[in-house]
Amino acid sequence: MSQSDPGAQLRISEIFFSIQGETRRIGLPTVFIRLTGCPLRCTYCDTSYAFSGGENMGISEILGRVAEYAPRYVCVTGGEPLAQKNCLLLLGALCDAGYEVSLETGGALDIGAVDARVMRVMDIKTPASGEVEKNRWGNLALLTPHDEIKFVLCDESDYRWAREIMSQHRLAEKCEVTFSPAQGSLDATQLAEWILRDRLAVRMQVQLHKVLWPNEAGR
Ligand SMILES: C[S@@+](CC[C@H](N)C(=O)[O-])C[C@H]1O[C@@H](n2cnc3c(N)ncnc32)[C@H](O)[C@@H]1O
Numbered sequence: 001m002s003q004s005d006p007g008a009q010l011r012i013s014e015i016f017f018s019i020q021g022e023t024r025r026i027g028l029p030t031v032f033i034r035l036t037g038c039p040l041r042c043t044y045c046d047t048s049y050a051f052s053g054g055e056n057m058g059i060s061e062i063l064g065r066v067a068e069y070a071p072r073y074v075c076v077t078g079g080e081p082l083a084q085k086n087c088l089l090l091l092g093a094l095c096d097a098g099y100e101v102s103l104e105t106g107g108a109l110d111i112g113a114v115d116a117r118v119m120r121v122m123d124i125k126t127p128a129s130g131e132v133e134k135n136r137w138g139n140l141a142l143l144t145p146h147d148e149i150k151f152v153l154c155d156e157s158d159y160r161w162a163r164e165i166m167s168q169h170r171l172a173e174k175c176e177v178t179f180s181p182a183q184g185s186l187d188a189t190q191l192a193e194w195i196l197r198d199r200l201a202v203r204m205q206v207q208l209h210k211v212l213w214p215n216e217a218g219r
Pocket residue numbers: 038044045046047077078079080081104105106107122123150152180181182183184207
């Protein structure tokens with residue numbers, strides 16, 4: 001999906017340059033493009049400011065803003081980026097421009113039309129997120145080792161649930177799986193102890209940007 005349509009418009013909350021705080025690209029200087037709007041309402045969401053507002057931008061204008069930072073890595077996030085159909089065009093255009101592109105998605109919408117060059121980072125929403133019924137389980141069959149699955153966990157019962165889903169769907173065989181504590185709900189050390197106790201084949205991760213910039217939402 002890389003037919004170019006430089007006039008295609010998207011609703012954008014913010015474009016910023018920061019240290020990637022999540023995924024296996026953690027630590028890498030990255031330009032973030034945050035799309036406005038999300039059909040989910042996770043209890044822990046740290047980006048509710050992106051549910052509305054923002055400004056319309058054309059793809060060529062977005063590419064211009066990204067190029068100012070001359071990055072190697074670009075992360076498209078939100079809100080829920082796949083809720084805007086032109087997100088697919090944007091992802092293709094970013095790949096065509098030569099960037100290493102990742103997509104953060106909540107797992108409720110179809111990931112099948114995303115450009116294959118994009119690393120898809122897909123959440124599986126847990127019971128305590130309040131949005132477990134929105135998971136689109138058919139997405140799991142589309143994931144490859146280029147992608148990642150992520151669980152953001154609020155409590156011990158979320159942890160047990162995620163452990164069960166991992167084994168039921170043999171997730172560790174599909175791609176890397178990350179377990180992260182919902183910041184403000186679950187103690188990171190406690191989560192690490194459970195992972196070690198159960199010998200789980202997952203990556204434990206805390207959001208690096210919240211360590212680096214604890215008082216700056218979104219960055
Ligand atoms: C803000 S979301 C945007 C992309 C997409 N809507 C999604 O949920 O994946 C980006 C990532 O931040 C995670 N996240 C949001 N709030 C969080 C929190 N309080 N603690 C840890 N991770 C959080 C989400 O679970 C998701 O993996």
